[in-house]
Amino acid sequence: MAESFLFSIADSLVAKLASDTFQEAFRLVGLYDNLRHFRKTLSLVKAVLLDAQQKQDHNHELREWLTQLKNIFLDAEDVLDEFECETLRNKVVKGHGSTKDKVSHFFSTSNPLLFRYQMVQQIKDISNRLDKIASDRHKFVLQIIDVDTRVVHRRDMTHSRVSDLDVIGRKNDKQKIIELLMQQNPNDDDTSLSVIPIVGIGGLGKTTLAKFVFNDNKIRECFPLRMWVCVSDEFDIKQLIIKIINSASDLASADAPSRQHKWKTLDLEQLQNQLTNKLFGQKFLLVLDDVWNENRVKWVELRNLIQLSAAGSKILVTTRSHSIASMMGTLPSHNLEGLSEEDSLSLFVKWAFKEGEEEKHPHLINLGRQIVKKCRGVPLAVRTLGSLLFSKFEASEWEYVSHNEIWNLPQKNDDILPALKLSYDLLPSYLRQCFALFSLYPKDYVFNSYEMTSLWGALGLIALPEKNRTLEYVTNQYLDELQSRSFLQDFVKFGTTYKFRIHDLVHDLALFVSKDECVHLSSNIKYIPDNVRHLSFAESNLFGNLFTKKLVALRTILFPEVLNTCLSKFKYLRVLDLRSSTIETLPRNFSKLKHLRYLDLGYNDNIKRLPESICKLQSLQVLKLDGCMELEALPKKLRKLISLRYFNFSTRQSVFPNKEIASLGSLEIMSIKSCHNVESIFGGVKFPALKTLNVFDCPSLKSLSLDSQNFPQLETLFVGGCGNLDLQLWKSHHEKESPKLKLKVVAFSRLSQLVALPEWLQEAANSLQYLLVLDCPNIETFPEWLTTLTGLKALRLIDCPNLVSLPDNIDHLTALESLKIGSCPKLCKKYQPHVGELWSKISHIKIIMIDELEEPEEL
Structure with a gap:
C-alpha cells in the first residue's frame, strides 16, 4: 500500500531538481546534463503514477513495478539530501569554522574531489535504474494524469463537547444507562461496586454514548467525583492507577509531563496509597473507556484497589468484547446496536449538507439511502462518508461512493475498513x-500539532510554506483537512496549537495503508519487512530484533535505547526519538547521522553532558532536551546548528549561552523547562525569527527580558510554574516610533506573583487573539484597559479563586467569541448564565462556559 505515496514523492523530487540550488550544485560537479535527463524521465513516470495507483489492486506486475519505482525514488531522495548536507556543512565551515576546521574539512570524507566522484557515481547509477524501469510503463497502458485533482471540501470546525444536538439516535440508550447508574447498589451494600458495560462493535459510538452520559446534569449532581480513563490495548495496573489519580485530581495539567515522570518513580504500593487517598469516602463515577483486557486476574486486582468508595459508586465500561463485559460487569451489559436506517440517514445528511441544503437535492437523498445501508448503522462510517461528500452535488460522485468495488475488499465481520479506505x-x-x-x-x-510539524517536517512531507507562513501553519492546514474528513476526533484548538486523537478504526486504517512502510513494533509482531522506512517501539527491549535486519534505508526510529546500532546501520535516519530512555551518553561520532533532522533526548535522567559533535548535525531541525534534569550544560557551538527551528531544553546552568542560541537564525520555537537555577533570561539578546516561546517550571527565574525590539516576530508566549517571576519587570516601549508586540497567544499558569495583568500586554492591543490565565491565586481584578485588546477572540480564566470581576465595559470586546470561566467561584456567581447580576455584560458572546469545563485546561 505504500506505493500510494509515490505521486507526492515524485512531485517533491521534481520540485527539488528544478530549484536553483540543485541546478547550481549539479553544474559544479559536472552533472547538469544528467540532471536534465533524470528530471525528464522522472516527469514522464510521474505523469502515469496516479492511474497506476488506481489500477494496482488487480495487477500484481503493476504493483511490483511501483515497488521498484519507490525504491529508486527514495534512493534519489537520499542522494539529493547528501548534496543538501554538504551545502550546509560548507556554509558552517565558511561562516563559523576556524582554520583548523577548514583544513580538517578538506581532508575528511567530504573532500570536494572525493565527494564529487561519489556523487557522480550515485547519480548515474540511479539515473540508469530509472531509465530501465521507466521504459516498462508502456506495457501497462497507463493514462497520463498530470495533476492530482482530489480536493478537500472544508466544513466548519465543531467543538469536542457532546451535546444533545450532536448525537443522533442515542437518546434511549442514554436514558437506560442513566437509570442503571442512578439506581441503588444491590442490597444497598456500601462495599459493592456496580460495573456497567457498554458493548458494541468498533465505530458504533460507545465512547460518544459514555460522554453523553458522563456530561448529563443528573450524573453531575449524583456523582461528586467523575473520572474518565482511556484504557485501550494495554491493561497495565500501574499506568491505570496513575491515570485514575490524575483524573481524580483538581490540579491543572500544565505540569503533566513532570507529574507523570514523578508517578513513574513510585512503586505500586505507594501509588495504591495515593489512589486510596483520592477515592476514600467519595461517591464516584469512573469511566473505563475502550477495554481490551481479557485477563481476569488483572481486572480483579484493579477492582479491589478502587473498591473503597461510598455507597452508590459506579464504573461504566466500554468494550468491543462480550467476554470482557461478562468478566467485568456486575449488571447486565448494555448492548449497543447500530443506528436505524432513518437515524443513519439523518446523521449522514447532517455531515453531507449544510443545514437546510438537502431540501434542494432530493435525488441525492435517495442515493444517500443506498450509501448508508452499506455502513450497517455504524455512526463512524456514516459520518466519514457524509464528510467525504460534503458540498458535492454531482450524482456521479455519489454513485461512485455507492458502487465502488472497494466495498468488496476482504474484511472481518465487525470491520468498517472499506468505508474508511x-x-x-x-x-x-x-x-x-x-x-x-x-x-x-x-x-x-494524544497528538499535538507541534509534534506533527516536527515529524512531518523532518521527513520532508510538508510543502514549503509561502512567504510569511510557517511550517506550523501548513501543518495546521493539513490537520484541518484531515479533520474535515472526520479522520480526527477530540479535536481542540488553542491559539495556533491543535490537540487531537484518532478513532481506533482510523488507526486500523493507518496500519492497513502503511504496511511494509511503517511498523509499530510490539511483542506480537514477529516480522519486520525489509523495505520498512519508519519504526517505532512499544517496548525498548524489542530493539534487539533489528540486529538481524539490514534496513539500511530506515528513515525513522521512535523510542529505542541502543545507539551504536543506529550509527553503524541506519545512516539515512531523519528522525530519532530516544525520549525517556536510560542512555547515559551519546557516542562522540554521533555526527555520522548527518541526515538527522529530528532528535528527541527528553526526560533522560542519566545524561549529564552532550558531545560537541551533536553541533555538527547541520540538517537538524528539531532538538528536544526537556526533562534532562541532570544536564549540566547545553552543548557548545550551538550556533553551528543552522537549520534548527525548534529547540526544547532543560539544564542545570544558571546562565544560558545567550549569544550561541541567538545565533540560531532559523529558530522559530523555543521551550525552556525546569531550569531550576536560572534567574534571568535573554537580557539584551535579539531573536529575529522566534515566533513561540514557552517558559515552564523555572522556580528561581525573576526576570524575563523580552521586548519588541529583541523579539520582533514573537506571536505565542506561554509562561507557567515560575513562582518568583515578576512579569511587570518586562518594560514596554511607549514611544510612538517604537515597534509594538505582535503577540497573538498568551498564557499564564501557576504564577503566584501575578496580581494583575502586566502593563506591557497593552502593546499587543491590535494583535492578541487568545488569553489564558490559569491557577493564579493572587490575581483579583482585570484592568479596564483589557477592553483595548480589540482583536481578542478567546478568554479563559481557570482556577483563580480571588478573581472578583471583569472590566465593566467588557461588552466592548466585540471580537470575543469564547469565554470560559472555571473554578473562579466569585466570578462564576456574578456571570452565571441568565441569573448572574452581570450576565448581561457577556451574554453577547457566542460560546460561554461557566464552571463546566470537561477536563483541566492544558498549556
Whole structure:
C-alpha cells in the first residue's frame, strides 16, 4: 500500500531538481546534463503514477513495478539530501569554522574531489535504474494524469463537547444507562461496586454514548467525583492507577509531563496509597473507556484497589468484547446496536449538507439511502462518508461512493475498513503519507500539532510554506483537512496549537495503508519487512530484533535505547526519538547521522553532558532536551546548528549561552523547562525569527527580558510554574516610533506573583487573539484597559479563586467569541448564565462556559 505515496514523492523530487540550488550544485560537479535527463524521465513516470495507483489492486506486475519505482525514488531522495548536507556543512565551515576546521574539512570524507566522484557515481547509477524501469510503463497502458485533482471540501470546525444536538439516535440508550447508574447498589451494600458495560462493535459510538452520559446534569449532581480513563490495548495496573489519580485530581495539567515522570518513580504500593487517598469516602463515577483486557486476574486486582468508595459508586465500561463485559460487569451489559436506517440517514445528511441544503437535492437523498445501508448503522462510517461528500452535488460522485468495488475488499465481520479506505483513497497525495505515520503511535495517543510539524517536517512531507507562513501553519492546514474528513476526533484548538486523537478504526486504517512502510513494533509482531522506512517501539527491549535486519534505508526510529546500532546501520535516519530512555551518553561520532533532522533526548535522567559533535548535525531541525534534569550544560557551538527551528531544553546552568542560541537564525520555537537555577533570561539578546516561546517550571527565574525590539516576530508566549517571576519587570516601549508586540497567544499558569495583568500586554492591543490565565491565586481584578485588546477572540480564566470581576465595559470586546470561566467561584456567581447580576455584560458572546469545563485546561 505504500506505493500510494509515490505521486507526492515524485512531485517533491521534481520540485527539488528544478530549484536553483540543485541546478547550481549539479553544474559544479559536472552533472547538469544528467540532471536534465533524470528530471525528464522522472516527469514522464510521474505523469502515469496516479492511474497506476488506481489500477494496482488487480495487477500484481503493476504493483511490483511501483515497488521498484519507490525504491529508486527514495534512493534519489537520499542522494539529493547528501548534496543538501554538504551545502550546509560548507556554509558552517565558511561562516563559523576556524582554520583548523577548514583544513580538517578538506581532508575528511567530504573532500570536494572525493565527494564529487561519489556523487557522480550515485547519480548515474540511479539515473540508469530509472531509465530501465521507466521504459516498462508502456506495457501497462497507463493514462497520463498530470495533476492530482482530489480536493478537500472544508466544513466548519465543531467543538469536542457532546451535546444533545450532536448525537443522533442515542437518546434511549442514554436514558437506560442513566437509570442503571442512578439506581441503588444491590442490597444497598456500601462495599459493592456496580460495573456497567457498554458493548458494541468498533465505530458504533460507545465512547460518544459514555460522554453523553458522563456530561448529563443528573450524573453531575449524583456523582461528586467523575473520572474518565482511556484504557485501550494495554491493561497495565500501574499506568491505570496513575491515570485514575490524575483524573481524580483538581490540579491543572500544565505540569503533566513532570507529574507523570514523578508517578513513574513510585512503586505500586505507594501509588495504591495515593489512589486510596483520592477515592476514600467519595461517591464516584469512573469511566473505563475502550477495554481490551481479557485477563481476569488483572481486572480483579484493579477492582479491589478502587473498591473503597461510598455507597452508590459506579464504573461504566466500554468494550468491543462480550467476554470482557461478562468478566467485568456486575449488571447486565448494555448492548449497543447500530443506528436505524432513518437515524443513519439523518446523521449522514447532517455531515453531507449544510443545514437546510438537502431540501434542494432530493435525488441525492435517495442515493444517500443506498450509501448508508452499506455502513450497517455504524455512526463512524456514516459520518466519514457524509464528510467525504460534503458540498458535492454531482450524482456521479455519489454513485461512485455507492458502487465502488472497494466495498468488496476482504474484511472481518465487525470491520468498517472499506468505508474508511474509500475516504483515504480520495485524500490528496500530500496528505496520504502524513496520515500513514499515525500508525507509528499507539491507539488513543494524544497528538499535538507541534509534534506533527516536527515529524512531518523532518521527513520532508510538508510543502514549503509561502512567504510569511510557517511550517506550523501548513501543518495546521493539513490537520484541518484531515479533520474535515472526520479522520480526527477530540479535536481542540488553542491559539495556533491543535490537540487531537484518532478513532481506533482510523488507526486500523493507518496500519492497513502503511504496511511494509511503517511498523509499530510490539511483542506480537514477529516480522519486520525489509523495505520498512519508519519504526517505532512499544517496548525498548524489542530493539534487539533489528540486529538481524539490514534496513539500511530506515528513515525513522521512535523510542529505542541502543545507539551504536543506529550509527553503524541506519545512516539515512531523519528522525530519532530516544525520549525517556536510560542512555547515559551519546557516542562522540554521533555526527555520522548527518541526515538527522529530528532528535528527541527528553526526560533522560542519566545524561549529564552532550558531545560537541551533536553541533555538527547541520540538517537538524528539531532538538528536544526537556526533562534532562541532570544536564549540566547545553552543548557548545550551538550556533553551528543552522537549520534548527525548534529547540526544547532543560539544564542545570544558571546562565544560558545567550549569544550561541541567538545565533540560531532559523529558530522559530523555543521551550525552556525546569531550569531550576536560572534567574534571568535573554537580557539584551535579539531573536529575529522566534515566533513561540514557552517558559515552564523555572522556580528561581525573576526576570524575563523580552521586548519588541529583541523579539520582533514573537506571536505565542506561554509562561507557567515560575513562582518568583515578576512579569511587570518586562518594560514596554511607549514611544510612538517604537515597534509594538505582535503577540497573538498568551498564557499564564501557576504564577503566584501575578496580581494583575502586566502593563506591557497593552502593546499587543491590535494583535492578541487568545488569553489564558490559569491557577493564579493572587490575581483579583482585570484592568479596564483589557477592553483595548480589540482583536481578542478567546478568554479563559481557570482556577483563580480571588478573581472578583471583569472590566465593566467588557461588552466592548466585540471580537470575543469564547469565554470560559472555571473554578473562579466569585466570578462564576456574578456571570452565571441568565441569573448572574452581570450576565448581561457577556451574554453577547457566542460560546460561554461557566464552571463546566470537561477536563483541566492544558498549556
